[in-house]
Amino acid sequence: MARVSQEHLDARRRQILDGAALCFARNGFHATSMQDVLKEVDLSAGAVYRYFSGKEELIGAIVAEVMGEVRAAFEEAARQSPPPPPDVLVATVLGRTLEARGFLGADGQPAFPRLVVQVWTETARNEELAAVLREGYDAVRAAWTAVVRAYQRDGAMRDDLPADDVARTMIAAAQGFIVQQSLFGPVPVEVLRNGLRALMSMGRTSKGS
Template sequence: MPKVSEEHLRTRRAEILAAAARCFARAGFHRTTIQDIAKESGLSAGLIYRYFADKDAMVVAIADQWHDRQTRQLHLDDPGDDRTPNALGRVAAGYLDLLRSLADPAERERVQLGVQIWAEALRAPEVHTVARQGVDLPRGVITGLVHAAQERGDLPPALPADGLARVFIAVYQGLALQTAWDPELDNAAFVDAVRGLLETLTPGFTESGT
């Protein structure tokens, strides 16, 4: 029997996750069945179980994918030398781009599913763990960048670094929630307001990261 390539396995796994995400966004986690996902993907339920033990495992994998993508968008995978003003600027510029991306009509399904994942994190320990990772990674990097900026004198020393990181994470989460339930949300105005806050907080900030 020929050996299945790693590329084939990755492709099949991605197909299943994409189908599951569409089903979850459309009907919710609890109303979606493995048979629904099988029909959406064009695969058998038995094949799907070879890749994922249950729906929670799919949710965890979907969340992991999103976190990897957001890490790249925010430049958290390579923020550069955190002792330089440019490092914080690059992350801040990536953050504004991340906020803007929520306005893309193609992102609406993902945003709606993301809100459901946060709710599922209250129920399923595995989902809670991966959801926390999506918060704790950017929180840790941003906290370090804020500390470095305080040491340079670019930010007020009394400003709680971890508190500031959590505020900006909460801003993203709040925009995602509002995007999910309010089709008339003015994303551009929201992002302009956040950019104004960043400029007030950090004199000289520009979206080019300088």
């Protein structure tokens, strides 16, 4: 029997994850059955269960993957000298994440923000998913804290306040923006960038600075 390549296995796993994420975002986590996922990805039950044992493992894999992408983006920024300013950095990473997960819901609107909010809600009853989310959040926070420390070393940000406090605040800004998109519809990431830029400009007297 012909041996299946790793590339094929990775592509099949990607197909399942993308299809499941679309189902969850479109119909809600509890309203989506594994049969819905099978239909979406057009695969047999055996093919899907080879990779994932059920909905909980699927959503956990999606969460871990997204958090990993965000963490990697900020770890890359931390290696730059100096790293991009917060308004550019937060908007760029969030925009990249939203664009990478650009699938649409049944209403034709971007579905990823709704999926994120559903995941947060699900963690209240699913301890395993909550653990995955906490682990991802801790890793992302560490990456963002490293960026803040780079700002402080370069003299771009005051260094008399804890870097972790600043990192948590930047994360909160991104999370709040996702919630707004989920509740009120899509908004360009430039809105977040401009808002952060305006807040960063407080105390400056020259126009356009």
